Amino acid sequence: MSKDDDEYDLFGKEAKRARDEAVDSISEHHRNWMIEAAIRVRKLDRGWKGTGEDIRLKLVGDGLEPPHHHNAWGALLLNCVRKEWLVATGEFAHMRTTRSHARMTPVYVRA
Numbered sequence: 001m002s003k004d005d006d007e008y009d010l011f012g013k014e015a016k017r018a019r020d021e022a023v024d025s026i027s028e029h030h031r032n033w034m035i036e037a038a039i040r041v042r043k044l045d046r047g048w049k050g051t052g053e054d055i056r057l058k059l060v061g062d063g064l065e066p067p068h069h070h071n072a073w074g075a076l077l078l079n080c081v082r083k084e085w086l087v088a089t090g091e092f093a094h095m096r097t098t099r100s101h102a103r104m105t106p107v108y109v110r111a
Contacts, residue, residue, distance in 0.1 A: 026075040033067045037076050040064060041110075042085055048110040052077045053095045055108075077108075087111045 009015050027034050040059050050058075056073050060066055067073065080086040091107040 022071070023075045023078050026069065026071050027079060030067050030069070030072045030075070033065070033072060034076060034079070037064060037067075037072075038080065038085075041076070041080050044110040046110055049089065049107060051093055051095065051105045051107055053097060053100060053105060057097075081108070084111055 037059060040062065041055065044055075044058075052073060055077070077086065081088065086108040089107045089109050092104045093107050094102045095105050096102075
């Protein structure tokens with residue numbers, strides 16, 4: 001058992017702080033990519049509905065170069081949710097790419 005296993009954060013405050021620090025770091029290190037990707041998310045039609053994977057596949061399919069680190073996709077989604085460009089619908093869907101192993105993921109709508 002590691003030190004982290006012993007430190008249960010009942011309300012997730014420390015976990016969220018750590019997440020936010022990681023997202024801020026990834027966003028800063030991928031600033032130019034993050035700006036370009038966010039512009040493309042903003043250009044999605046209002047009412048567009050899909051998963052983060054759908055956004056990744058669409059943006060890359062439309063010519064956006066993938067980021068240098070895969071965690072930049074999660075940071076992009078969180079930033080778009082925070083800005084209320086994407087809103088979680090409460091629905092979940094299976095991811096479709098082989099490497100995602102059909103895991104469940106939130107569905108968003110472009111607000």
